Amino acid sequence: MGTVVDAAKQDVNGSLAEKKPTVVFVLGGPGSGKGTQCANIVEHFGYTHLSAGDLLRAEINSGSENGTMIQNMIKEGKIVPSEVTIRLLQKAMQESGNDKFLIDGFPRNEENRAAFEEVTKIEPAFVLFFDCAKEEMERRLLSRNQGREDDNIETIRKRFKVFLESSLPVVEYYDSKGKVRKIDAARPIGEVFESVKAIFAPKNEKVKGYGHVLRLNECCSCT
Numbered sequence: 562m563g564t565v566v567d568a569a570k571q572d573v574n575g576s577l578a579e580k581k582p583t584v585v586f587v588l589g590g591p592g593s594g595k596g597t598q599c600a601n602i603v604e605h606f607g608y609t610h611l612s613a614g615d616l617l618r619a620e621i622n623s624g625s626e627n628g629t630m631i632q633n634m635i636k637e638g639k640i641v642p643s644e645v646t647i648r649l650l651q652k653a654m655q656e657s658g659n660d661k662f663l664i665d666g667f668p669r670n671e672e673n674r675a676a677f678e679e680v681t682k683i684e685p686a687f688v689l690f691f692d693c694a695k696e697e698m699e700r701r702l703l704s705r706n707q708g709r710e711d712d713n714i715e716t717i718r719k720r721f722k723v724f725l726e727s728s729l730p731v732v733e734y735y736d737s738k739g740k741v742r743k744i745d746a747a748r749p750i751g752e753v754f755e756s757v758k759a760i761f762a763p764k765n766e767k768v769k770g771y772g773h774v775l776r777l778n779e780c781c782s783c784t
């Protein structure tokens with residue numbers, strides 16, 4: 562089976578053009594609304610949504626030999642080894658038939674980031690970063706009611722710690738390359754999506770709410 566990059570090389574005329582897939586990393590603290598907004602982006606802009614957490618949960622349910630290890634890591638809010646997550650992401654990209662991806666909740670640490678770039682040779686077009694205060698994220702997670710084993714106060718606190726210590730540095734890395742588009746995610750879902758739309762819509766299209774797209778160092782409430 563060819564790689565996802567091989568699949569994307571073939572243009573509509575069947576000729577071989579070097580066209581890598583477009584990848585947008587969607588990052589933010591637990592409960593900041595990544596999955597909710599990705600569903601809206603898929604509907605309006607034709608991306609395929611790949612939640613790394615969802616892929617890992619599906620792997621547990623598939624009876625894979627890594628299932629128990631993944632389940633234990635998720636219960637503790639820990640980061641699953643890069644090779645496992647990247648393999649799942651690559652497989653999902655190949656199977657999608659699309660060439661535009663929202664990768665939600667990955668990379669979660671510097672090692673994830675470096676390994677993804679090394680293995681796939683793909684750099685994100687940009688990074689969508691949902692900024693939300695911890696208290697609001699905690700409220701949302703405790704009322705999510707989707708039966709997730711990690712939506713309990715003990716694991717939520719561990720996930721916040723990992724987010725601050727390991728995941729925010731990844732956002733800072735991409736900010737230093739001018740790739741971060743920060744959104745104030747503490748507002749109602751529709752308002753957040755107005756700001757998201759402004760980022761994905763073609764540049765000459767006027768979209769309400771553009772003023773809410775922030776620089777990383779402006780008004781960061783998640784720390």
Ligand SMILES: Nc1ncnc2c1ncn2[C@@H]1O[C@H](COP(=O)(O)OP(=O)(O)OP(=O)(O)O)[C@@H](O)[C@H]1O
Binds near residue numbers: 590594704
């Ligand atoms: N802007 C918002 N205002 C209020 N509630 C929201 C908002 N966005 C999402 N929610 C709700 O908060 C909960 C968490 O949202 P979601 O699952 O999208 O977050 P997430 O960032 O993907 O979280 P995780 O990292 O745990 O997967 C859901 O119940 C969702 O309906």
Ligand SMILES: O=c1ccn([C@@H]2O[C@H](COP(=O)(O)O)[C@@H](O)[C@H]2O)c(=O)[nH]1
Binds near residue numbers: 669
């Ligand atoms: O790249 C990843 C993504 C997720 N995990 C683990 O899964 C849980 C849940 O992730 P969500 O994004 O909230 O769905 C996370 O706390 C990690 O334990 C991971 O290891 N690597």
Ligand SMILES: [Mg+2]
Binds near residue numbers: 612666
């Ligand atoms: Mg999610």
